[in-house]
Amino acid sequence: MIPALGRTLILLSLLLATSGAIVAFAAARRPAALAWARRLVYGYALAIAAANALMVWALLARDFSVGYVAQVGSHATPTWVTIVSLWSSLEGSILFWGLILGLYVAGATHATRGRYQTYMPYAIGTWLATAAFFSFLLAGPAQPFLTVANPPLDGPGPNPLLQNHILMAIHPPFLYLGYVGMTIPFGLAAAALMRRRLGHDLLRPLRNWLLLPWAFLSVAIVLGGWWAYEVLGWGGYWAWDPVENASFLPWLTATAALHSAIVVLRKGSLKGWTLTLILATFLLVILGTFMTRSGVFNSVHSFTQSSIGPTILVFLAAALVWSVVLLAMNIDRIEGEEGAFHGTSREAMFLVNNLLFVLFTLTVLIGTVFPLVVEAVQDRQISVGGPYFDRMAVPIGAALLFLMGIGPALPWGRATRDQVKRALLPPLVTAVVVLGIGLALGVRNGWTLLTLAFAGYAGHVTMKEMWLPLARRVRRGERAAEAFVEGQLGRGRRRFGAYIVHAAVVVIFAAIAVSSTMKVSSERQLRQGESMAIGDYTLSFFGAEVRREPHRVATIAHIGVYRDGRLVRNMGPRMHQYPTQREPIGTPDVHTSLKGDLYLSIMNVDPGAQSVGLHALINPMVAWIWIATGVLALGALVLLLPERRGAAGTIPESAAGTDPSPPPRTVGAPSEETP
Amino acid sequence: MNRKVLLIGAALVVPTIAILFLNLGRNPHKVVSPLVGRPMIEFKLTEVGSGQPIDLASMRGRPLVINFWATWCLPCYAEHGVLVRGARRMGSDVQFLGVVFDDEESRILRFLDQNGREYPTLVDEAGKVAIAYGVYGVPETFFVDAAGTIVAKHEGPLDDSSLAAYLATVIGGPH
Numbered sequence: 001m002i003p004a005l006g007r008t009l010i011l012l013s014l015l016l017a018t019s020g021a022i023v024a025f026a027a028a029r030r031p032a033a034l035a036w037a038r039r040l041v042y043g044y045a046l047a048i049a050a051a052n053a054l055m056v057w058a059l060l061a062r063d064f065s066v067g068y069v070a071q072v073g074s075h076a077t078p079t080w081v082t083i084v085s086l087w088s089s090l091e092g093s094i095l096f097w098g099l100i101l102g103l104y105v106a107g108a109t110h111a112t113r114g115r116y117q118t119y120m121p122y123a124i125g126t127w128l129a130t131a132a133f134f135s136f137l138l139a140g141p142a143q144p145f146l147t148v149a150n151p152p153l154d155g156p157g158p159n160p161l162l163q164n165h166i167l168m169a170i171h172p173p174f175l176y177l178g179y180v181g182m183t184i185p186f187g188l189a190a191a192a193l194m195r196r197r198l199g200h201d202l203l204r205p206l207r208n209w210l211l212l213p214w215a216f217l218s219v220a221i222v223l224g225g226w227w228a229y230e231v232l233g234w235g236g237y238w239a240w241d242p243v244e245n246a247s248f249l250p251w252l253t254a255t256a257a258l259h260s261a262i263v264v265l266r267k268g269s270l271k272g273w274t275l276t277l278i279l280a281t282f283l284l285v286i287l288g289t290f291m292t293r294s295g296v297f298n299s300v301h302s303f304t305q306s307s308i309g310p311t312i313l314v315f316l317a318a319a320l321v322w323s324v325v326l327l328a329m330n331i332d333r334i335e336g337e338e339g340a341f342h343g344t345s346r347e348a349m350f351l352v353n354n355l356l357f358v359l360f361t362l363t364v365l366i367g368t369v370f371p372l373v374v375e376a377v378q379d380r381q382i383s384v385g386g387p388y389f390d391r392m393a394v395p396i397g398a399a400l401l402f403l404m405g406i407g408p409a410l411p412w413g414r415a416t417r418d419q420v421k422r423a424l425l426p427p428l429v430t431a432v433v434v435l436g437i438g439l440a441l442g443v444r445n446g447w448t449l450l451t452l453a454f455a456g457y458a459g460h461v462t463m464k465e466m467w468l469p470l471a472r473r474v475r476r477g478e479r480a481a482e483a484f485v486e487g488q489l490g491r492g493r494r495r496f497g498a499y500i501v502h503a504a505v506v507v508i509f510a511a512i513a514v515s516s517t518m519k520v521s522s523e524r525q526l527r528q529g530e531s532m533a534i535g536d537y538t539l540s541f542f543g544a545e546v547r548r549e550p551h552r553v554a555t556i557a558h559i560g561v562y563r564d565g566r567l568v569r570n571m572g573p574r575m576h577q578y579p580t581q582r583e584p585i586g587t588p589d590v591h592t593s594l595k596g597d598l599y600l601s602i603m604n605v606d607p608g609a610q611s612v613g614l615h616a617l618i619n620p621m622v623a624w625i626w627i628a629t630g631v632l633a634l635g636a637l638v639l640l641l642p643e644r645r646g647a648a649g650t651i652p653e654s655a656a657g658t659d660p661s662p663p664p665r666t667v668g669a670p671s672e673e674t675p
Numbered sequence: 676m677n678r679k680v681l682l683i684g685a686a687l688v689v690p691t692i693a694i695l696f697l698n699l700g701r702n703p704h705k706v707v708s709p710l711v712g713r714p715m716i717e718f719k720l721t722e723v724g725s726g727q728p729i730d731l732a733s734m735r736g737r738p739l740v741i742n743f744w745a746t747w748c749l750p751c752y753a754e755h756g757v758l759v760r761g762a763r764r765m766g767s768d769v770q771f772l773g774v775v776f777d778d779e780e781s782r783i784l785r786f787l788d789q790n791g792r793e794y795p796t797l798v799d800e801a802g803k804v805a806i807a808y809g810v811y812g813v814p815e816t817f818f819v820d821a822a823g824t825i826v827a828k829h830e831g832p833l834d835d836s837s838l839a840a841y842l843a844t845v846i847g848g849p850h
Contacts, residue, residue, distance in 0.1 A: 324680070328684065331677050
């Protein structure tokens, strides 16, 4: 019953998406059809949402006659794990993809109703064509609603790694909200190319719809790192794993696009380039999907070997070819006036920023794909490890951080030597102060010191740019609170939000540099009652306990953590053995503080002999990464707050469809009151 | 039509798709063992329980199944049944051997009492043999033909059908 209903809903979603795409493209010539295309969008979203609801229901009811439930369901798993199972395995994850895509497409269709009429047929057509592909996957190669003829009494439960931490309930939805959401700017960019026009009217929704998934993706990448840190037990949060890279690649191009879009707004140039970056972002999302779903790459994320690899590859190839042809055919028409970029101007810094982001993207892409090249050409297994990525990423990252300081400090257009001096010299003081603090606290690594100095510089500039408009208003006699609401949250909202994000990124840079070069590590074999020292902590091993839980066997090492002879807390790193897993899975225990984390994981544990091999780490400043990411999300939220109707800076509706020449001053992030 | 964009696009797209296409069906979890196709590494270990030394050299001339396992490895429980069944059926043609590492004798004996013993189980005291064979995790199983050449390596638990397929290759090897 349920399998048949589920299959019907998926076929319905395929039908609605396909017909909707056709109707939408047809609406380019017959505008009356657009209303029907919109209705079909909502129909698609409803059908795929219903299929998801049905699957969750089947999972909760442990209906093992549904293929996917038989594959990942189990009576032993707790309720939250059962719900999370929706995205824990291949078929369910594609179904969940459909749900998110449905939400995005319906949301974007609703938000653009009655506006951007000339672009929407192409945008909706592109969105629904993408949706049709994913519904096709669900209808054919990755069917979640297969009927199981002889339903088993119980199933194996989802992948144990996904049951190990509550973050697994949060990280994937954020990642999908980031990944899948890139479909919306892709559709809008494709529409601009097909219309051969990128006016300021379209630029605003384009930026907002890029910013939203970008924010989700940013948070998702960090949540993934946090999960790895809390679950995998090797003491780090980033390993340049192919699938981590898969999430990082579109983030890089999307970040570049968010910046180049500012130049489009201010200068009217880099239009074709910005669209290229947006298309590339979506294509990298599909590449990442291929990487996780095809079984070609080895990773903690990869799903089991599956038959959908070739299907996704065909889609990727088609999307790539289509994008290249679309760009080649239309880019010359779309490019605006190519203004000359003066060397010490803000727009020149944006250009360098973009080049660095693209260089970063290519570096990571090459490192990720290179093992495949070697294996295809030489039939030899190699792996590109952390050292390559670190060596490449550290200088590029440092250069980007440097630009974060220089760029916002420089004025738009041609600046006099005096202006440049006045802008660039004062932040040097903060750079030297932060560098001095680093040296005093024992930092000796050259790159880390450089990062701290750049972070100090960029932090100074960011803070100044963030609060300068407020200071000016107050000096003019306005009350601070009013000026804040009017300026920071009103007219200067975009600028304020962007600099909150910058401030967060500066902190993340510093925290990554310090935590990766200043960690202290110690490994010891302890018997019951024995102790070891790390940093200013003493760790005492009280004993090992075996605990049988419904879905696993846990061996817990009880460790007392002392500082200055006083018990700080008891910690319990664990070893989990799941019945379906070959190796036991270590689960570390982390004592978090702003200064640094005490991180304990078990290398081996023997409850019989009461001995444990303990790996202890002190990871300085890691918590700052998580905190700053929260701040980053807050900044993105400020950027995305709906603009008050009639507020200065909104583009009048009449501008839609025309190609307005002068860029409205308050839309660009660093616009208000900059020289 | 902007030819430059088209050319750059093609230069990026064609090799990317080609490489991904060529790698379809690749199993990234597979660690290619350099031992496959080479003569087996000989070892002498004591049998659990009896304490008798068993020398691999004395087994030359018969196909071998060398299974690395441990009692702390849960998948090994399920796999043990598969091996016991296989040894019962094929024991006259193929010599099965279990090699246990990083474990205690009392636990191994309890395990064998509960799960059946059909072939000798050897104790790899310091894990030297496991290291020599490049064992990455347990269970792992090596298949050796009658001439003493390692024909195949299986990572993870065997099931009945995969065991039968491997046995067919070692028996069908150079007799």
